[in-house]
Amino acid sequence: MAPSLKIFKDSTHTPTSLRIGSRLDKYRLTGRLGEGGFATVYAAMDLVEDRKVALKIPDSRHVANAQSLDDLHREVRIMAKMEHPGILKLKDARFIDGHFVIAFPLGEETLADRLTRRLSRATAMDYAVQMISAVAYAHQKSVLHRDIKPENFVLFSDQVIRLTDFGLARIETGGHDVSGSGTLGFISPEQAMGKPTYRSDVFSLGLVIYRMFSGAVPDYPFDSLPAFNRFRKGMSRDFVSIIKKSIDPTPSRRFRDAVAMLNAISKIRYPLTDRSVTLTGDSLPSAMTRRAA
CATH class of the missing domain: 3.30.200.20 (Phosphorylase Kinase; domain 1)
Known part of the structure; x- marks a missing residue:
């Protein structure tokens, strides 16, 4: 309706x-x-x-x-x-x-609420792919979200997660805002300076995913990544590299948008080293993973 x-x-x-x-x-x-x-x-x-x-x-x-x-x-x-x-x-x-x-x-809770309890790597990976796919879709529609954070992802039954709160969103036209709107802790350096792009959403999304797997959020200017050993434990090198690239403080070193990020993820068959999760090409547009048999 x-x-x-x-x-x-x-x-x-x-x-x-x-x-x-x-x-x-x-x-x-x-x-x-x-x-x-x-x-x-x-x-x-x-x-x-x-x-x-x-x-x-x-x-x-x-x-x-x-x-x-x-x-x-x-x-x-x-x-x-x-x-x-x-x-x-x-x-x-x-x-x-x-x-x-x-x-x-009405969902069950936000991702921020869910992160107060233990989250398995397989479930976190399922959420991560759904989140990347959602932001990629928004970017395909020329929508810049500008406020990607755990509180703006809502969980539903059957392990479904959805992006919400487009209150700061803009249609990307190549111009820039003059304010640094966003959420401290997840906002990119250039967005804080009033120059957000799709790469800014990639940065925020990468930080949310890093937080899911590591339990910590880096502080800019990223002299070191907190809990990095915990983050990469059990993860494929390719997936670790994708997330590290997405949160690079220099915008030009990141993915140009979430579509490019999703394309990179789709090339990884086994994102976890135990191969308990398979990323299936046919299901990536709807952003779902499946447990390996």
Whole structure:
């Protein structure tokens, strides 16, 4: 079903107060999943479709600002054209009772939550390939995400992981932003200087994958890679080389985009030295691995 995109502002409604149990049209709020400076994410029940959803609701102060509203419209339009199993699907986006509401399927937890517990190398590899494929798809659509981090990957059943939060995303036109928007710890040096490119997303993605396998994130300027021995343990040399290349501080030494990164990954049949996981060429476009027999 196509998402509802009634993104015009209805000035006749004063934003209602939001509490757990509140009703927004067909949605009933059931819990608070997270809160940032810009928006709050709620768990909710779609009473018409009888399914759980996540609702991203920006603070009304931001919605009242013309530039912020333009940014919201851009985020919705970008997400509306994303059709990939590794990217969270936009279900609905419109004003309800004075609130701008963006609805998505509700996942089980974020990758950041999952990384607080032990993660097997086989599962981490499955996630890594799905993540690379999702970002590669975005780059093919000329979309620069600019905020790739563990919190922006959502886990679902059957070991599926999906990229979300395109709030900072831009259509890449060759120009550069003048601000260093992004998340400290995962932002590339050039993006921090206001010059993001596809290589910047590759850098952030490489850091997330490095964090999955090593348990640590390097600090720029990368005088050394923390927990590197843990990272490369059980990994094929080719896979280690790909991740090291993706997080090179010099942009020109990285993959030009996630498509090139995915192409490099697709040439590795056994990314783990115990050959417990096989990367199958036919399944790489949908970003899945399979356990070797």
